[in-house]
Amino acid sequence: MTDTHATPTDSSINIFRDLIASLPFHQLDEIQLCDLGAIAAESVAGLCHGLNELGDRLQNGADIEPEQRYQLGASLNAAAHLIPALLEICEQAERHTRVVPHAGELIPLYVI
Numbered sequence: 001m002t003d004t005h006a007t008p009t010d011s012s013i014n015i016f017r018d019l020i021a022s023l024p025f026h027q028l029d030e031i032q033l034c035d036l037g038a039i040a041a042e043s044v045a046g047l048c049h050g051l052n053e054l055g056d057r058l059q060n061g062a063d064i065e066p067e068q069r070y071q072l073g074a075s076l077n078a079a080a081h082l083i084p085a086l087l088e089i090c091e092q093a094e095r096h097t098r099v100v101p102h103a104g105e106l107i108p109l110y111v112i
Contacts, residue, residue: 017084025096037093040086047079047086 028036054072058064064072 013081013084016081017088020085020088021092023092025092028093028096030097033093033097037090037097040089040093044083044086044090047083051076051079 025033
């Protein structure tokens with residue numbers, strides 16, 4: 001990953017979350033925002049459930065083969081990137097849902 005704006009202290013997790021935050025959520029309508037937020041929230045819940053299950057298995061002394069260990073590490077790294085990004089999507093969708101006027105609702109003049 002090459003980013004000319006990244007500093008040595010920036011982690012790929014922060015960079016990924018910032019990229020998600022810069023997506024044009026304002027171009028989505030309310031239904032799209034609600035769907036996006038719901039899917040992201042459901043994905044976070046699923047990831048957390050999977051991580052919890054994994055933690056339980058590790059605590060119970062499950063044997064992990066070297067190849068499984070590599071796959072486990074890759075999965076944990078992916079989860080570490082996805083959870084903050086998905087939470088950012090939830091926050092952005094919720095924030096923009098509050099801004100999108102409902103059908104038939106007048107747009108305040110100060111918005112125009």
